[in-house]
Amino acid sequence: MADKKDLTRPPATAGSPASMVDSFLSEAKRLGPLAGNAPRARLVFALDATMSRQPTWDLACRVQGEMFAAASEAGGLSVQLVYFRGFSECRSSRWVADPRALMDLMTKISCRGGQTQIGRVLRHVRTEAGQAPLKVLVYVGDAMEELIDDLCAVAGELGLLGVMPFMFHEGHDPDAACAFQEIARLSGGAYARFDAGAPHTLSELLRAAAAYAANGVEGLTRLSAGNAQARVLLTAMNGHKP
Secondary structure (H helix, E strand, O other): OOOOEEOOOOOOOOOOHHHHHHHHHHHHHOOOOOOOOOOOEEEEEEEEOEHHHHHHHHHHHHHOHHHHHHHHHHOOEEEEEEEEEOOOEEEEEEEEOOHHHHHHHHOOOOOEOOOOOHHHHHHHHHHHHHHOOOOEEEEEEOOOOOOHHHHHHHHHHHHHOOOEEEEEEEOOOHHHHHHHHHHHHHHOOEEEEEOOOOHHHHHHHHHHHHHHHHHHHHHHHHHOOOOHHHHHHHHHHHOOOO
16 A cells, blocks of 8 residues: 555645645555554545634544554554645545554644535545545534535445444534435444533544444443543434434
């Protein structure tokens, strides 16, 4: 698998945002291989990195280690960071198995103005799932500025590929809520809302998503005994069953 992927391939000039992101990807390439020989559950961690997202990006940097902690007992977790920002810029890192490595990558990224590119994220996940098993997409965002029908079409394909999207919505934007809920419904995933002013909620959501990635519904059910957000996700998933 390639160490890095540029989902946009914008021209890079010295000192430009693209060249700074290329530096980030070079750092990602130098990360060590995944530890151990056992297969790891794969999870794509996708974030909206447009300008309004900086406080939540910083929060995600602090709490993303919860995903690895929740999955460690089942052999660990392999995570790929995907983000979009600016003018048609959408990037993905290599797969990493160390929360410190992922935090190091994330702290090199700053948010920039731009519109959402959720469709590009979903299509990337579809491609990754076609190459190797991929259990979970965690998406964190607060807005949706695309054609919802286009997003729904890819969401249905993710469901057929066995990918479980967890759509984590910051704030109260009604367009985002509608789109995220439809993506979850069509793919068999789950939707949950959180407030960036309550970091514990996002932390619990990430732990719950990782528990599902590592051990499916059984892992999520075990975690739900002490994790309120795991119970929220279980309820949302059960609501999609006929």
